[in-house]
Amino acid sequence: MDKPGNLVDASVYERIEAVVRQVPAGRVATYGQVGRIARAASPRQVGYAMATLAPGTTVPWHRVLNSRGMVSARGGGGGEARQRALLAAEGVVFDARGRVDLGRYAWDGPDWAWLWESGLARS
């Protein structure tokens, strides 16, 4: 896992990115889930953070889906197909409606150790 560091003093977007980095290949997280773990004020903050990521970022943004298990539509376009391709390459299957079975691919959450070291475990 990557360096947790002290995420408590980091900006909201930094915490969100750090959490997304913890999502392993082949699993997917929802904006709401990431938001709760990163202590974002609202799930939407996660979307905002993803939208500002640089093109060549190392953050696995494609593993973040909305609460319905679908790829969220974005302004620019294009990125949606890429997101699904990346997930498919990791073995994530989409059903006929274009949805992922969250009950099967949902991420369990970050490791306890990471959570503690990052400072996000504290309430």
Add this chain to the structure above:
DNA sequence: CCTATGACTGGTC
């Protein structure tokens, strides 16, 4: 410095 602008979710009607 101020405004517009985004990858969302849960509750209510």
Add this chain to the structure above:
DNA sequence: TGACCAGCCATAG
């Protein structure tokens, strides 16, 4: 099933 609404932070121009 929809449709509508509040809540929210960083960045660009």
